[in-house]
Amino acid sequence: MKKRYWWRSWPRFLLWSHVIGVIGFYLVIWLRTAPKKEDRVRKLSLDEPATDTTSAKRPQVSIIVPARDEERNIRRCVQSLLEQDYDCYEVIVVDDGSTDGTGRILDELAASHPHGNRLWVLRLRDLPEGWAGKPHAIHSGTQEAQGEWLLFTDADTWHAPEALRSALTQALEERVDMFTMGSTQELPTFWDKVMMPIAFLGISMQYPPRLVNDPNSSVAVANGQYILIRREVYDTLGGYARPELRATLLDDRDLAYVVKENGFKLHFVDGRGLVHAHMYRGLGDIWRGWRKNAFLGSRGGLAFVLLQLFGLPMISIVPFLLPLLARLSRKGRGTGISATEANIATVLELTPLLLYHTWLNRQMNVPWYYAFPKYQNWQH
Template structure:
């Protein structure tokens, strides 16, 4: 009877998790490639903050300089944020061959209370002349039709801040093993539909790609409003929405891709800087609760399937067989869900069996992120950011 009770509890928890993911999937908005019919395009300034990005710039900046956009309407600014490699030289060499108005500027000294990335973005924004300012990370790669597609989407919906999720590239075994489950677990905390509803408090943005109407950006004093925020994207979305600007969150798998981290160590270090903020965990009790939840979702079903099978082998009753059957069914449902996830993320389906490890990782990352934030020892790209 104990195993039956635990099985029922596990089913309820897992089903709630799956239902939530199903609702999220229904509310995903995708920006499609090249669906526009306008001739008059607004001027746009693309700002790329870059600190020690000499290798990534060849791809990210290269794809921006190949955009299908009117030459007189696109300005590109790379902000060399005190790089210690050849970032500036690479940017300048590429820009010298561009048809667009493109320049590499020096980042400004870090003011007290500012985080490095926001400061670099602000430095670029101060030089921007476009009707729209588009901040993108240096580790992204864009389709040639990307800019026209998102500008058309933004104009059609009168959006003041458009942010979207690019396709996440996963090439190494570590990425394929850990990231699908981690992304799935993070998604379970997101409320896409509410973020796009002006009457709801939820506000989502992704710092990898944030397109602002310049007048709206200036109205909130630009990155000044998020100067001290590690998760400046989420803070920006919240600040814009609180001030009644129209924000919108979407997906753009066909338009942009990015490879965030290349190894397990990079994944751990990278997500540790802000995971507790992503899921809004502000105290140790909440962190422990989330860790327990992640372990429960990831491992309760396979563990109960094993225990119920052992129980049936020792005492083959009808109830014991029923419990085995229910746990087996739930495990199959989870494997199918994980398989669909792997397919959507362009990961070989065999990696579906590792999704529970990624779900577990999120709980561990929340604990570590919370610990680092309390110790004020979070660092990124050679800088202490808190």
Template sequence: MELIISIISSILLSISLGVLGIWIYFAIFVSKSLRYAPKLDKIIESKERVDVILPARNEEKFIAKCLDSLLKQDYTHLRIIAIDDSSTDNTANIIKEYARRDDRVVYLHAGEKPEGWTGKNWACYQGYLRSDADLLLFTDADSTFANNLVSLAVSKFVANSLDALTLMPRIQCFDIFTKITLPLLNNILYSRYSPLRVNDPKNKLGYFFGSFFIIKRSVYEKVGTHKGVKDELVEDGALGSKVKNAGYKLMMARAEEYFNAVWARDFHTLWNALGRLVAPLYANAKFTAIGIFLATFFLFLYPFISLIYSIIFQGIIENILLVVNIITCIIMLSMSIVQAINLRLNPLYALGIPIGAVIIVFGFLGGILNARRKGVRWRDRDYVYKVYKADGFQP
């Protein structure tokens, strides 16, 4: 029996050392990302016309705040094209009222989406058809902005001769499950989708945050518009990848001090958001999706399971395993505390990362299991995985 435990412990120690090495790498790279990622810094005079393309579906709780913050922008050459994506609540009426009061707001009804299109992509495409500005700013209806954000963003765009600019928001958290999950998940965001990678012309990774990206009209058209990613459930990532791979100059900058966005509004939308990332990928690339799930398990959940094991069983190998697991968990906790502070959350929420790890891992597993049976429900619509994909989630 002791021999079996010793063999198991040796295997677990090998895995734990590998996991520790990865978390050390994450800690170094995330630290570099936070320190060296470009930020919005100055305003220069610009007369570039900007059309904001704002799709909205059942956003009656958020759309007014979003429109208010856009109308308060100090950038003068701005028009807002707000597209109602067949909402079943009061969203359309709210947009119409704003359009009636202020001619900078244009109301547009997207109509029923054709088969093969996601609702958001169809709405964005309709907004583009209605626009005529040289710069297009795509954003989400649950985002809010500082009064000088557009001025700062356009200045960064012009000063760096960019083809596209995307900004990293501060994600708002409303429920306790999102508050304990997002700090852990943000560590992956700042490593895998780091501005240091996206801004490196030698790196193939291209990515947009759907809550804010500005793109030249000519570039948007050359990469196929949203029509080119019409069946994408992670359309912002897919579009950013197309822009980068086409050789255009793309920049990702930090802007947490200037605007907020919402990723998950409650546990249900958090669970669906996690599943939405991996489920369509499983439908098109099963082994890749399973690989992502296993990597997530070993990075997030395994250290806590292995820690419990190393406490229960005693021995030289188990003691070494215990030390390795403690160091790994301390790194995970420290990084999550930093991310919680960055999200303006109480750092104590970082103590819930074991629960956050369970939610992330089983959220991905649930997405894979759903992909075997059915589609995903997103924004009150059902999408079948054989029709829709998630290439924008770039593992």
């Protein structure tokens, strides 16, 4: 009888342990990842002056855009940069050996845009030994830059007119050395809407902005789609010519780590609405991109990757299987768990899961019903 009691109690113990674990996980992850009001960039209206940027002290900014085979994106990106409402900047596009129409589009923009010599195009052909492509392209752009601040941004982004002025104003007000901000993600396809929020959940678990912005924490990361850094700081650290940065495949994260490790002030904020990006095209592209980022960018190495691989399904998929447990209980399959218990556990697990994913989808402008797998399939 005693042996039978323990045999029948173990399923109940596992069930309620899982319930507590799921509720605790989503509570902790929300507390770690929910942005505070001060973690957002304050958008400046066209008639609103920017602190320290309306007088003779207005700093020059050099915007550097590395581009390789970006004919689908480069025109929109460069045009948005040339339309910034801050008037003391230059745009340097580094054409890193493109074989498509990128070069032709850049020539058209340089020849026809009314901003005159604000746009410069630098063409690269050979990649020196020991360098990765993007760090070398950015470094080459910095060699031609004249600005007191450097802004690194990707060719698959586009920018609101007030983006640069708003970001620079906040960077100056907070006296930061490196200012980086998240972007609004363009998610046009079904798989974009389903996969990208999950991928960003993994990033936010490892690099919550509150720790990134804490000078007493070693956690550091940046969004390569928008990195604004003081030229003096960049040069002092050696920039991407620094040996450990030349060949990095995670140029944004590793630059942020070097900046913070050397005692400079790093600040990561929410820049949605100011910067927009379309990172991937199709499920295969998403998988290849995030597979690299998940492994190389993991602070916990292989152990953390495995934890995400097996742990996330346990908290994201198992709750949807609990109704099956209730069905088995009603049929008397000897689980040791009553149908009522299974139903209560289902509600307790699905409630925080769906609330969190609905909130996460809202942050990324994904329809709320994508938190529900059934509705994802209907929309598909």
